[in-house]
Amino acid sequence: MAESDPSKRIAPAAIQSLKEALTYAYWYKSDLQSFLTHTVSDSTILARLDWGDYKRNIVAKLVDHLAQNEHIYQRQLLRLMTETANITDFNHLARLDDGAEKVQKAEAAVAALRNQVKGHGDIVAEEKNVERRRAETHQKLMALAAVKEHIEQLKQEYFALLGSDNPQQRGYKLEKILRELFEVFDLDPKASFRIEGEQIDGAFTFEATDYLLEAKWQAEPVSAKHLDGMAGKLSRKLDNTLGLYLSINGFSEDGVKAHSSGRRMLILMDGSDLMAVLEGRIDLIQLLLRKRREASQTGNIYLGIHEILTGKHS
Structure with a gap:
């Protein structure tokens, strides 16, 4: 500055x-x-x-x-x-x-x-x-025809996956959608994005902080055991590394509770969050900012998109 x-x-x-x-x-x-x-x-x-x-x-x-x-x-x-x-x-x-x-x-x-x-x-x-000008810059970006068309294309690709029952194929296509979405918002997705079964592992940079990404698409909510695994990976990284865990079908209550206390290294995102971004109801940068702010102030690592869009949390 x-x-x-x-x-x-x-x-x-x-x-x-x-x-x-x-x-x-x-x-x-x-x-x-x-x-x-x-x-x-x-x-x-x-x-x-x-x-x-x-x-x-x-x-x-x-x-x-x-x-x-x-x-x-x-x-x-x-x-x-x-x-x-x-x-x-x-x-x-x-x-x-x-x-x-x-x-x-x-x-x-x-x-x-x-x-x-x-x-x-x-x-x-x-x-x-400064924050207002940054938001206006993002709004201008989102108004560009090329950007809107790209996000609309990603949304249609995601819709096509909703009826898929092939975890491997669905995982590859979700990886592509996420990588391209992160690129649209200049989040520097790293080349380490990879797919194994239903799970995607990757990394990106947001506001000068490195994040590990895990994305999982399974029928049941992600459990505390899976979040423990992600926390274990983060504990072996630098102290200031955070994690974003995307579970299309959400998270178990016990898992969220267990990781909302102590050193909160994770923020959680689900299919409703992803859909809101693809539909243009919120941009990915603002979504991450709101989730991170909520985690820092209250310990809630799983702020829902409904609460954000209805203004219950600012």
């Missing part, structure tokens, strides 16, 4: 409030790590952190680095402030020993940060303008 205007710098009091809010909002380092991985889009920033250190030191090192290099990282710092200020669910703290006291401290720290964010309204407005 361009260098920030020195007259529009984030105040030291806001920096301190951010440190306090991050320290108190998450008791376990795994929860903090999950939140930061979903929120800070520049993976090189998180690579600097030593997760063996004390939580307060980790937070201080991160925030100080962003603040000391605000001319480079102001957008990252502001995003971290606003996303932290938007945390409203502290149930993960309430279940701990002295939970009521921990919740009270977290709520007070986040409220103080929220007031600081309000005091930086001009910078927040500028950041919102």
